[in-house]
Amino acid sequence: xxxxxxxxxxxxxxxxxxxxxxxxVQHAQLLEAHAGRPVVLRGVAVRxxxxxxxxxxxxxxxxxxxxxxxxxxxxxxxxxxxxxxxxVLPLLRAALAAGKHVVTANKEVIARHGDELGALAVKHGxxxxxxxxxxxxxxMLELFDNALGGDDITSIDAICNSTTNFVLEQMGRGGxxxxxxxxxxxxxxxxxxxxxxxxxxxxxxxxxxxxxxxxFGGHVDVDLVRRRGIRDVTTADLQRADEMGCAIKLLAHxxxxxxxxxxxxxxxxxxxxxxxLASVDGSRNGVLVQSDLAGTxxxxxxxxxxxxxxxAVVNDIVITARDGxxxxxxxxQGSLEVMSADDAxxxxxxxIRSSGGAVGDEVAQMLEDRGVPVVSIMMSATxxxxxxxxxxxxxxxxxxxDTIDSMPVVDRVLACLEVGGKV
Amino acid sequence: xxxxxxxxxxxxxxxxxxxxxxxxVQHAQLLEAHAGRPVVLRGVAVRxxxxxxxxxxxxxxxxxxxxxxxxxxxxxxxxxxxxxxxxVLPLLRAALAAGKHVVTANKEVIARHGDELGALAVKHGxxxxxxxxxxxxxxMLELFDNALGGDDITSIDAICNSTTNFVLEQMGRGGxxxxxxxxxxxxxxxxxxxxxxxxxxxxxxxxxxxxxxxxFGGHVDVDLVRRRGIRDVTTADLQRADEMGCAIKLLAHxxxxxxxxxxxxxxxxxxxxxxxLASVDGSRNGVLVQSDLAGTxxxxxxxxxxxxxxxAVVNDIVITARDGxxxxxxxxQGSLEVMSADDAxxxxxxxIRSSGGAVGDEVAQMLEDRGVPVVSIMMSATxxxxxxxxxxxxxxxxxxxDTIDSMPVVDRVLACLEVGGKV
Numbered sequence: 001x002x003x004x005x006x007x008x009x010x011x012x013x014x015x016x017x018x019x020x021x022x023x024x025v026q027h028a029q030l031l032e033a034h035a036g037r038p039v040v041l042r043g044v045a046v047r048x049x050x051x052x053x054x055x056x057x058x059x060x061x062x063x064x065x066x067x068x069x070x071x072x073x074x075x076x077x078x079x080x081x082x083x084x085x086x087x088v089l090p091l092l093r094a095a096l097a098a099g100k101h102v103v104t105a106n107k108e109v110i111a112r113h114g115d116e117l118g119a120l121a122v123k124h125g126x127x128x129x130x131x132x133x134x135x136x137x138x139x140m141l142e143l144f145d146n147a148l149g150g151d152d153i154t155s156i157d158a159i160c161n162s163t164t165n166f167v168l169e170q171m172g173r174g175g176x177x178x179x180x181x182x183x184x185x186x187x188x189x190x191x192x193x194x195x196x197x198x199x200x201x202x203x204x205x206x207x208x209x210x211x212x213x214x215x216f217g218g219h220v221d222v223d224l225v226r227r228r229g230i231r232d233v234t235t236a237d238l239q240r241a242d243e244m245g246c247a248i249k250l251l252a253h254x255x256x257x258x259x260x261x262x263x264x265x266x267x268x269x270x271x272x273x274x275x276x277l278a279s280v281d282g283s284r285n286g287v288l289v290q291s292d293l294a295g296t297x298x299x300x301x302x303x304x305x306x307x308x309x310x311x312a313v314v315n316d317i318v319i320t321a322r323d324g325x326x327x328x329x330x331x332x333q334g335s336l337e338v339m340s341a342d343d344a345x346x347x348x349x350x351x352i353r354s355s356g357g358a359v360g361d362e363v364a365q366m367l368e369d370r371g372v373p374v375v376s377i378m379m380s381a382t383x384x385x386x387x388x389x390x391x392x393x394x395x396x397x398x399x400x401x402d403t404i405d406s407m408p409v410v411d412r413v414l415a416c417l418e419v420g421g422k423v
Numbered sequence: 424x425x426x427x428x429x430x431x432x433x434x435x436x437x438x439x440x441x442x443x444x445x446x447x448v449q450h451a452q453l454l455e456a457h458a459g460r461p462v463v464l465r466g467v468a469v470r471x472x473x474x475x476x477x478x479x480x481x482x483x484x485x486x487x488x489x490x491x492x493x494x495x496x497x498x499x500x501x502x503x504x505x506x507x508x509x510x511v512l513p514l515l516r517a518a519l520a521a522g523k524h525v526v527t528a529n530k531e532v533i534a535r536h537g538d539e540l541g542a543l544a545v546k547h548g549x550x551x552x553x554x555x556x557x558x559x560x561x562x563m564l565e566l567f568d569n570a571l572g573g574d575d576i577t578s579i580d581a582i583c584n585s586t587t588n589f590v591l592e593q594m595g596r597g598g599x600x601x602x603x604x605x606x607x608x609x610x611x612x613x614x615x616x617x618x619x620x621x622x623x624x625x626x627x628x629x630x631x632x633x634x635x636x637x638x639f640g641g642h643v644d645v646d647l648v649r650r651r652g653i654r655d656v657t658t659a660d661l662q663r664a665d666e667m668g669c670a671i672k673l674l675a676h677x678x679x680x681x682x683x684x685x686x687x688x689x690x691x692x693x694x695x696x697x698x699x700l701a702s703v704d705g706s707r708n709g710v711l712v713q714s715d716l717a718g719t720x721x722x723x724x725x726x727x728x729x730x731x732x733x734x735a736v737v738n739d740i741v742i743t744a745r746d747g748x749x750x751x752x753x754x755x756q757g758s759l760e761v762m763s764a765d766d767a768x769x770x771x772x773x774x775i776r777s778s779g780g781a782v783g784d785e786v787a788q789m790l791e792d793r794g795v796p797v798v799s800i801m802m803s804a805t806x807x808x809x810x811x812x813x814x815x816x817x818x819x820x821x822x823x824x825d826t827i828d829s830m831p832v833v834d835r836v837l838a839c840l841e842v843g844g845k846v
Contacts, residue, residue, distance in 0.1 A: 023573055023716065033640060034572045036752070131570070137717035139570035146569050147554070147562035149457045149745075150446055150737025217456060293446065293734035294560035297724035302717055311716035314573025322572075327750025329459070 005038035006321035009075035009100075011066055011091060012082040013046045016105055016132075018055050019310035020079060024317070025058070031314070035321035045069040070095035077101040077320050079313060085109050096120040096128065101325070103316040105132035105309055111206035115219040118330030127320055127328035132312035134207040135160055138301035139312065140287045144214035145329075151291035153215045155255040157420065158287040159280040160207040162304035163191045163198035164230050164250040168267075169281060172238035172248070178231065190283075190304075200229035201250060201265040208252035208265055211287065216256050218336035226264040226341050233267045237351060237415045240386060244378070246271050247278045251420050262339040268420045269349045275421045283308075344394045347375070347419040350387045350401070357409035360385050366407070370400055383411070388419065428461035429744035432498035432523075434489055434514060435505040436469045439528055439555075441478050442733035443502060447740070448481070454737070458744035468492040493518035500524040500743050502736060508532050519543040519551065524748070526739040528555035528732055534629035538642040541753030550743055550751035555735035557630040558583055561724035562735065563710045567637035568752075574714035576638045578678040580843060581710040582703040583630040585727035586614045586621035587653050587673040591690075592704060595661030595671070601654065613706075613727070623652035624673060624688040631675035631688055634710065639679050641759035643686065649764050651689040660774060660838045663809060667801070669694050670701045674843050685762040691843045692772045698844045706731075767817045770798070770842040773810045773824070780832035783808050789830070793823055806834070811842065 008024060010017045024031065024041045031039045044057065045066035063069055070078050070091050078095040080102065082088050088109050095102050096117060104110065110117070110130050121128040134140045140158065159165065163185060170181035182199065185191035197203050205227050209220040230250055241248045251268035254261055270278035276298050280286040285303025290296055302308035319327070352359060360377040363385065367374050373390030380386070389397065397416070405413045431447060433440045447454065447464045454462045467480065468489035486492055493501050493514050501518040503525065505511050511532050518525050519540060527533065533540070533553050544551040557563045563581065582588065586608055593604035605622065608614035620626050628650050632643040653673055664671045674691035677684055693701035699721050703709040708726025713719055725731035742750070775782060783800040786808070790797050796813030803809070812820065820839070828836045 019716070027573075027575070030575060031573060033755075137720065139566065139720075142565055142570050143562065146742060147565050147738055148734065149741035150450075150454060151734055152450070152453055291734070293442070293730045293737070295725040295731060297560065297562075297722075299720075299722050301720035307716045308718060311571065311574055311714070314716070315570055318572035319569060322752065323750050327746050329745065332456075 003037050005040045006035065006317070007040055007042040007074055007076045008317060009043040009045070009069050009072065009078050010041070011045050011069070011078060011080040013044055013053060014081060015306035016081040016309045016313065017079065018053070019306040020081070020313050021055055021057065023310055023314045031318055035318045037321055039317060039321050042074050043069050043072060066091055067094065070100065071098040075100060077103060077317060079317065080104040080106055081313065082106070083108065085112060089113055092117055093120060096124055096126060099124050099126055101126045101320045102128045103313055103320060104130045105313050106130070107133040107203065107206040107210060111209040111222045114210070114213070114331060115333055119333060122330055125325055127325040128330065129316035129320060129328060131316050132309050134210045135285045135287065135301070136303045136305065137308035137311040138285045138287065138299060138303055140211060140299060141214050143287065143289060143297065143299060144211070148289065148291055148294060148297070151293045153256060153289060153291045155290045156211050156215055156253070156287060157277060158208065158211060158252040158285070159249055159277050160252055160285050160287070160303060161198055161204040161250055162283045162285065163195065165282060166190050167199070168230060168233065168238060168248055168250070171233070171235045172242055175235060177235060178233070199231060201227045204250055204252045204265045208254060208263060211252070212254040212261055212263060212336065213331045215254070215289070216261055216336055217332050218334050219331060220261065220263065220336055221338065224263065224338040226266070226344070228266040230267050234415065237417065240351060241269055245273070248417065249277065249280070251277070253420070257339070260337045260339040262344045264344070266418055268418050270420045277420070342393070342395045345391050346394050346397065347391050348389045348397050349415070349417045349419050350389070350404070350413065351415040352385045352387065352404060353411040353414055354383045354385055355409060355411040359409040360387070362407060362409050363387055363404055366403060367400055370396055372396060372400055384414070426460050428463045429458065429740070430463055430465040430497055430499045431740060432466040432468070432492050432495065432501050433464070434468050434492070434501060434503040436467055436476060437504060438729035439504040439732045439736065440502065441476070442729040443504070443736050444478055444480065446733055446737045454741055458741045460744055462740060462744050465497050466492050466495060489514055490517065493523065494521040498523060500526060500740060502740065503527040503529055504736065505529070506531065508535060512536055515540055516543060519547055519549060522547050522549055524549045524743045525551045526736055526743065527553045528736050529553070530556040530626065530629040530633060534632040534645045537633070537636070537754060538756055542756060545753055548748055550748040551753065552739035552743060552751060553633070554739050555732050557633045558708045558710065558724070559726045559728065560731035560734040561708045561710065561722060561726055563634060563722060564637050566710065566712060566720065566722060567634070571712065571714055571717060571720070574716045576679060576712060576714045578713045579634050579638055579676070579710060580700055581631065581634060581675040581708070582672050582700050583675055583708050583710070583726060584621055584627040584673055585706045585708065586618065588705060589613045590622070591653060591656065591661060591671055591673070594656070594658050595665055598658060600658060601656070622654060624650045627673055627675045627688045631677060631686060634675070635677040635684055635686060635759065636754045638677070639684055639759055640755050641757050642754060643684065643759055644761065647686065647761040649687040649689070649767070653690050656690045657838065660840065663774060664692055668696070671840065672700065672703070674700070676843070680762070683760045683762040685767045687767070689841055691841045693843045700843070765816070765818045768814050769817050769820065770814050771812045771820050772838070772840045772842050773812070773827070773836065774838040775808045775810065775827060776834040776837055777806045777808055778832060778834040782832040783810070785830060785832050786810055786827055789826060790823055793819055795819060795823055807837070
C-alpha cells in the first residue's frame with residue numbers, strides 16, 4: 001500500500017467540487033485516518049479563472065486548461081463534477097488513458113458511456129468510481145457492489161430525484177400548480193433554469209440505469225426506460241392521493257425475471273405507512289431492494305445538495321487512496337435485455353369525470369371483463385370517481401383507459417397513475 | 424485476478440451454514456457471475472458426523488476434525504458459524520496463521536478478539552470479513568467501511584436484536600408478561616433455551632462494539648458499554664408507551680465527541696412517526712447514522728434468521744473470491760476511549776405511582792430545580808403520573824430518581840427509561 005499522498009485534480013468548481021475542495025483542504029487529518037495516507041488537492045480546472053470563489057485554495061493551481069490537468073504528471077485522481085457529456089466525455093477518456101483514477105458525480109456520462117469508460121479504466125489499471133451519481137450521500141450502488149453478492153435480486157424501487165419530490169410536495173400540501181411549484185423550486189435553488197432533466201424524468205432514468213446495471217450486471221440503455229415525467233400530474237390528483245392516505249412520487253422501478261429487466265420511471269401512488277418509500281420526502285432519497293435471501297432492504301439518506309453529494313465524492317476519493325483500483329470492478333460489458341412495456345404489469349389509480357349514470361358500476365364491470373381486478377371505487381362529492389385496480393398487464397390497462405374514455409357514462413379519464421407495491 | 428475456484432470450508436452446519444452450503448452448491452452460476460470465478464464447497468466440520476442433515480452435500484468432505492479442516496491445503500476460506508469464543512478462537516487463529524481467509528457471522532469472537540484476529544490476518548496477507556455479525560442481511564458495517572469515508576460521524580443508533588424486538592412486541596400488543604413472551608419466542612425458535620445473551624443486552628452490545636469500532640476507528644471494550652437489558656421493562660410501560668404513540672425498543676447507541684465514544688444499550692422510548700427506528704419491528708434491524716456531510720442515513724433490513732444471515736456470509740465469500748484480501752482493512756489497533764456514564768446525557772420517561780397530593784407539580788418543580796427540563800406531565804385515571812424530561816446529564820437524572828422515590832407525595836418510581844432522539 002502506498003503511503004505517499006494521493007494527489008487530486010478537480011474538474012469544475014461549482015457547489016459540489018467547492019464542498020469537495022473544502023473537505024480535502026480543511027479535514028486533511030480525518031481523510032488521512034480513513035485512507036491510511038494523505039489526500040492532497042493539487043489542481044483545479046475551471047472555465048473562468050478570474051472569477052471570485054468562496055474558497056481559499058492557497059497554493060493549488062487553478063487553470064482553464066482542463067485537457068492539461070487530466071494528463072498532468074502531478075495528479076493521481078481526477079474528480080469531475082461538471083455534469084453532462086460535453087466536454088466531460090473526452091476529458092474522462094483522456095484522464096483514464098493517462099492512467100489517472102476517475103471519480104465523478106455525473107450520472108449522465110456514466111449512464112450513457114459507463115461501459116466504454118469502465119473498459120478503458122480496466123485497460124489502464126485504474127478505477128472509475130461514481131458513488132455520488134445515484135443518490136448523492138445515499139450509498140445505493142454500494143448495496144449491489146459490496147453487499148447482496150450472494151443474493152438473487154428481483155426488484156429495485158427508488159426515489160432518486162429531489163427536485164420532483166419538492167415540486168410534488170409543493171403542489172400537494174402547498175396547493176400550487178406545477179408551474180408555480182417549479183418557479184418556487186428555482187427560487188430556492190432546488191431546480192435548474194431549464195428544469196426538464198428533472199421534471200421529465202431523465203435524471204431519475206439515468207440513476208435507474210446505474211442501479212439496474214450494478215444490480216443485474218450489464219449495461220442498461222437509458223433510452224429503453226419506460227419514462228413519464230410529472231408534467232401531467234395535477235394538484236387535484238395530489239390532493240385526492242393525500243385524502244386516500246397516499247403520496248404521489250416520481251418512482252424509479254426495475255424488476256428482473258431471470259433474463260430480462262423491466263425499467264420504468266413514472267409518477268406513482270404510494271400508500272403512506274404501507275410503502276416504505278412513501279415518506280421519503282424533500283431532499284431525501286431512498287432505495288428499496290427485494291432479494292431472495294435478504295428479503296427487503298431499505299436505504300434512505302440525503303440525495304441532493306453540495307455537502308451530501310461531496311460526501312459520496314470524497315468517500316470515493318478516500319477509497320481510491322486506500323485501495324487504488326483494488327476492490328473496484330466495472331459493470332460487466334454487454335447490455336441487459338430490456339422487457340418491452342407490453343410485458344410489464346402494474347396496478348393503477350384512475351380518476352374519471354362522470355357524465356352521469358352508474359359510472360362506477362359500469363367501469364368496474366368493464367375492467368373485470370378484461371381481467372383487471374378492481375380493488376376499490378371511491379365516489380367524490382363532485383362528479384368524480386376514483387378506481388384502484390389490482391395488478392394487470394400495462395397494455396391491458398392502457399387499452400381499458402381508451403375504452404373508459406369512450407364510454408357514454410364517462411366524460412373523461414382525468415388521470416391514470418401506476419400504484420407502487422402490492423395492492 | 425485468480426480464475427481458479429475459491430475453495431470453501433465450513434465450521435459448523437447449523438441453520439446459517441446449512442443455508443450457506445445450499446447457496447454455494449445450488450446457485451453456483453449466480454455466485455460465479457458475481458465473483459468472477461467459481462466458488463466451491465470443499466469441506467465441512469461438524470461435531471457429530473453421523474447426524475442426519477437436511478442437505479445433500481454430495482462429494483463434500485464432512486469431518487469432525489475442525490482443526491485439520493482449518494489448515495487443509497484444499498481450502499482457501501474458512502466460514503465459521505459456530506458462535507461464541509470456545510473452540511472458535513483457536514480455530515480462527517489457526518486458519519489465519521495457515522493463510523486462509525476467514526468469514527464469520529460470530530459477533531462475540533470479533534467484539535472480544537477482533538483486534539488480535541485482524542492483526543493476524545494482516546500479518547498473513549488474508550482477509551477477515553464479518554458482515555453478518557452486525558445486523559445479518561443489513562450491511563451496517565458497509566456504511567462505515569465503504570461509504571461515509573469523508574464524513575465525520577457523530578452518532579449511531581441501532582436496533583440490532585430481533586429477539587428483544589419480538590419479546591417487547593408480544594408484551595406490548597400481545598399483553599404477555601416478560602416470561603410468557605420469552606416462552607413464546609422460544610417456542611417459535613426466535614430465542615435460545617438460555618435467552619440471557621439477548622435479553623440482557625449482550626448480543627446488542629457485541630454488535631454496537633463492532634459498529635462503533637468501524638465508525639470511529641478503534642477497538643471497543645464491550646464491557647464498557649453502558650448496558651441494561653429488558654428484564655425490568657413491564658407490560659404496563661409498553662402499553663403506556665403505545666398510548667403515547669411510542670414504542671419501547673432495545674436501542675444500541677454510540678456517540679463521538681471527537682475524542683471519546685459514548686456507548687449504551689438499553690430499552691428506549693422512541694416516538695412512532697418521529698424516530699425512524701420506532702417502526703423497525705420483528706425480525707427487522709436498522710441503523711441510523713448522523714454525519715456532518717451526509718446528514719442522516721438510515722439502513723434497515725432483515726436482521727435474523729438462516730437465509731438473511733447466510734445472505735451476508737455468502738456476500739463475504741463472494742467479495743473474498745472477487746478481491747482476496749484487497750479492499751479489506753482491519754479496524755485500526757488501539758482502543759477507543761470510552762466516555763464514563765457520568766458524562767453522558769439523555770432525556771427520560773419516568774412513571775411514578777402517587778401516594779396522593781399534587782405529585783405532578785412537586786416532581787416537576789424538583790426536576791426544574793436541578794436543571795432537568797420537563798417536557799410533559801401526564802396523569803392517568805389510576806394513581807400514576809408519567810413525566811417526560813428534556814436532555815440532562817445521566818447522573819443528574821439518576822440522582823433525581825432517588826429523590827423522587829423518597830418524596831412524601833410519591834409511593835414509588837415504577838420505571839425510568841431513556842428517550843431516543845430529540846425531545
